[in-house]
Amino acid sequence: xxxxxxxxxxxxxxxxxxxxxxxxxxxxxxxxxxxxxxxxxxxxxxxxxxxxxxxxxxxxxxxxxxxxxxxxxxxxxxxxxxxxxxxxxxxxxxxxxxxxxxxxxxxxxxxxxxxxxxxxxxxxxxxxxxxxxxxxxxxxxxxxxxxxxxxxxxxxxxxxxxxxxxxxxxxxxxxxxxxxxxxxxxxxxxxxxxxxxxxxxxxxxxxxxxxxxxxxxxxxxxxxxxxxxxxxxxxxxxxxxxxxxxxxxxxxxxxxxxxxxxxxxxxxxxxxxxxxxxxxxxxxxxxxxxxxxxxxxxxxxxxxxxxxxxxxxxxxxxxxxxxxxxxxxxxxxxxxxxxxxxxxxxxxxxxxxxxxxxxxxxxxxxxxxxxxxxxxxxxxxxxxxxxxxxxxxxxxxxxxxxxxxxxxxxxxxxxxxxxxxxxxxxxxxxxxxx
Numbered sequence: 001x002x003x004x005x006x007x008x009x010x011x012x013x014x015x016x017x018x019x020x021x022x023x024x025x026x027x028x029x030x031x032x033x034x035x036x037x038x039x040x041x042x043x044x045x046x047x048x049x050x051x052x053x054x055x056x057x058x059x060x061x062x063x064x065x066x067x068x069x070x071x072x073x074x075x076x077x078x079x080x081x082x083x084x085x086x087x088x089x090x091x092x093x094x095x096x097x098x099x100x101x102x103x104x105x106x107x108x109x110x111x112x113x114x115x116x117x118x119x120x121x122x123x124x125x126x127x128x129x130x131x132x133x134x135x136x137x138x139x140x141x142x143x144x145x146x147x148x149x150x151x152x153x154x155x156x157x158x159x160x161x162x163x164x165x166x167x168x169x170x171x172x173x174x175x176x177x178x179x180x181x182x183x184x185x186x187x188x189x190x191x192x193x194x195x196x197x198x199x200x201x202x203x204x205x206x207x208x209x210x211x212x213x214x215x216x217x218x219x220x221x222x223x224x225x226x227x228x229x230x231x232x233x234x235x236x237x238x239x240x241x242x243x244x245x246x247x248x249x250x251x252x253x254x255x256x257x258x259x260x261x262x263x264x265x266x267x268x269x270x271x272x273x274x275x276x277x278x279x280x281x282x283x284x285x286x287x288x289x290x291x292x293x294x295x296x297x298x299x300x301x302x303x304x305x306x307x308x309x310x311x312x313x314x315x316x317x318x319x320x321x322x323x324x325x326x327x328x329x330x331x332x333x334x335x336x337x338x339x340x341x342x343x344x345x346x347x348x349x350x351x352x353x354x355x356x357x358x359x360x361x362x363x364x365x366x367x368x369x370x371x372x373x374x375x376x377x378x379x380x381x382x383x384x385x386x387x388x389x390x391x392x393x394x395x396x397x398x399x400x401x402x403x404x405x406x407x408x409x410x411x412x413x414x415x416x417x418x419x420x421x422x423x424x425x426x427x428x429x430x431x432x433x434x
Contacts, residue, residue, distance in 0.1 A: 129283055272289040
């Protein structure tokens, strides 16, 4: 096992990883920008290195400075969390070159699977249903020809990255021709990669993702699905597990096929397979995220499996101590993402408590929420024996949570949970549009 791990991230995920390391008896190194020097993760870690100014490009995305911090402090491994360098194959390769373990898939695996067109082909070969689409497009004329064959409407998507960037919906050739350069430009700005591809637009649909965990010994386990259909501009707001739209029979069949596909492609670590579920009950594979998801806590509360600890163990070569047979999906876990609507200073903070109520955050009274990074303030997650009970518990927890001084979306989240379509589980990706 690693004696010391550097956490190459900030905010709630850095705090989450540091706490897991403490429970495992592993020393931790935090990194921070000048904007985060007083942040909670810097205080909780055993050591902290300031790696640059507020700009992410000069700090949390600066590979050389993060590696230098790891080498200077004697860290044996680097945990990238999510976002930033978590899906950067070049950084993973640099870690290995410098004798440091990257807690995530191997650089070669990441390089292969980061191309969404390639991963779709691999999953198709492995037997999963894949949305009709193309590989990387060389020009708008290729896109127009492909769209004629696939049929409108179609989605333009960035090959690299995620978070809803580089995505455009085209309902006609004229729209596609106009949107193609926009998608390329946004992809280049967000990920340094202009490449885009095309796929059939499945509508209406739900966004359902499967959490997988696999080890170096070839074992793969699927920890169930999460329904992430409550989204605004492709950004998730509420997640729950299990999905109210997935039957027990559908779940069992999908889990079996997903685990087999992961074993076939030789993936090692935590990852997520993302699907669209159409109105006829058919699943369509979209993409794979080769990292920890923001919403991993939903699965942790439902299954009692600590994903962060198992990421670390798998990276150290330790085999999974459980099989698919050991995983049960009893009860319901739901998460609300609490986002800042503007920068501010936390004047007052009250976190709700009680059995199976969890608030993952890096906020403390006096904390400054700056405009430099993402807007996530924290994730409020609850678990209960039934979905109805979980909804009541989450509403009560939202009413109790106080974050004064920073404008946030607490009231909106409460309204969404009270909406009839969410309460009865009939929502889909059009939920916030309507």
